[in-house]
Amino acid sequence: MPDTRPAWTFTLPAALLLMAPFDILASLAMDIYLPVVPAMPGILDTTPSVIQLTLSLYMVMLGVGQVIFGPLSDRLGRRPVLLAGATAFVVTSLGAACSQTALIFLAFRLVQAIGASAMLVATFATVRDVYADRPEGVVIYGLFSSMLAFVPALGPIAGALIGNLLGWRAIFATLAALAVPALLNAAIRWRETRPIGTARRHRSVLPIFTSPGFWVYTLAFSAGMGSFFVFFSTAPRVLIGQAGYSPIGFSLAFATVALAMIATTRFAKGFVARWGIAGCVARGMALLVTGAALLAVGELARSPSFLGFIVPMWVMAAGIVLTVSVTANGALAEFDDIAGSAVAFYFCIQSLVVSIAGTLAVTCLDGDTAWPVIAYATTTAVLVSAGLALLRRRERPDAAP
Template sequence: MAPFDVLASLAMDIYLPVVPAMPAIMGTSPPVIQLTLSLYMVMLGVGQVVFGPISIRIGRRPVLLAGAVLFAAASLGAASSSTAAPFVIFRLLQAVGASAALVATFATVRDVYADRPEGVVIYGLFSSMLAFVPAVGPVAGALITNNFGWRAIFIVLAALSVPAILNAAFRWHETRPAGQAVVRRSVLPIFASLQFWTYTLAFSAAMGTFFVFFSTAPRVLIDRAGYSELRFSIAFATVAAVMIVITRFAKAFVARWGIAGSVARGMALLLCGAVLLGLGQILGSPSFGSFILPMWVMAVGIVLTASVTANGALAGFDDIAGSAVAFYFCIQSLVVGTAGTLAVTVLNGDSAWPLIGYAAAMAMLVSAGLPLIRSRSHSRGR
């Protein structure tokens, strides 16, 4: 299962070093190239709602294999593109394939390990692997581009898919429980829950901050600060490294502060990072100190928040857990893809302002919702 988990994330991160060059290569504008990031992010979340029911009806194995083959084919299609329209379409198809493979992967974990302790271990391993992808992906992308050109990035993604597909074709057995049927229960309680919305928006604030960061970082550091693609990738990797280190201590922080306390501190750190970015934007030119170091502060807030929001958002929905999880990821991806892209497009994507605007606005929105959750909990307690 691991290769599909890694490839879905790698397809986003390995491509970052060449993003500033793609408008000239494809003869288009930066906002169009931004779609290749935004649509990928949105599709990964929307696929939770689309491919989950399909995997229940026809099985995990066909969804996984079809998705993986589509991912490989779309990667080759992207590599062969010379204009913007087919490139954007192939990136979207690549995301569709990655989303299908991810849904089948995690459904398989639930099928096999739902009542076994190994399930927690596997989810932990997946999370650890994904934490390293943003650290190594851009560096790999820069090295590949410098030696073989940008098309080689997508050829490598397709090539890495082949052994994963062959391995799965022979060794991945169907795990859908026999006779499983679609049980229809109302999902209205999910959308009526203030707690669900507050913590889902908190997750959107955290993941969206990172999304806007990697959407703007190539243009800020390569185009404006004059970083080489490799130097940019190393600077980017330091943010991922901070997140990896903080993840090691997240459990202790959560045990001490609880879900609401961790989210409140996470939002405070996002606001603090936004203030530091604003000062750097006003007082100096783009640099490691004015752009990357404030992002270290935000990275701590991202980890604190993302560590607990699922537990907060999904609490009380055990009877419709599958639907709640799907909507949790779907809404997050839509918020991030829409609001994040709007921020990058409207607030000058080659500056820190999109990151400042998105992080500050979302952090303040979530911070306003947390007291409402506490007041409702106290009211019920009486």
């Protein structure tokens, strides 16, 4: 394993304050904009399909851009990629706020996604560089996932309030205003963490795709976050459309799932010390299946309720955190010297799995019910459990004297 640059001396809260804003902003740029999407065709004198591109292209570039910036961060370093991406995010957020035509607005959104993609790669590659062998890494991954669970719930509410009070342009000005202090903090305090010498070696990325561990743990991350994605996609239809919740009531119920994730993160470090990476993922998959079974019981009761829909998600939330807190370390364990590239492919592949398989679950099954969540969580958990069994079988001969 190559020597790395001096480890960060930040406390865990200071490290989170430095890194978390970039992770949150990348997601917030999508969710905070949603409430004004229906009005944008009239505002910019364009068609709904063009405005839809500002959403879909953002998601595409967020994933594809990581494949570009991952190798770049291995060659140039995490710090320059992060600072360039954050600067682009600030400039394009302001540009979007000042746009007068749909084409210019679309262009700024596209570059905004590129900046967000660079921020994500640099942030998670840095986590891998610094915390790969430290228990704080488990806490950071768990907290990142938990915080992102709040963004889809609270982002649209914030966007609606800002849009109603100050207009749609203020939404993008707010994104820039939030990114500026994060950028300045990083410019002053973010030190380079890329392993020394990796820029000269240019190791091939092909071993990433032939590593069974990479695929099993990447699928495990997809199982956890995909289950949450499908839940998020169906929850409004179940709770508001079927159970009659108000938007505020829905947001509060939704927030309890995020709180369950944060509560589990509090104990994640101890779980990893006791069970190891594979053991945590195995138990995470068991919790996903347990939660899916409880959702099925609630669904068969034919009366959508907090007890039948939200409480089972608390069980699944614990499984999600137990899983996503360790899967990065499992998937990237062999690739410290090309962590940027490995992180990029890790997130790109899982985003494809989640978006394709998750969308199919919601569209092919009844999205007004819990069945899409049940099907996605159960299927992926079974596949991951089978993959873990295969990994254990591969490791036994190596462990034998």
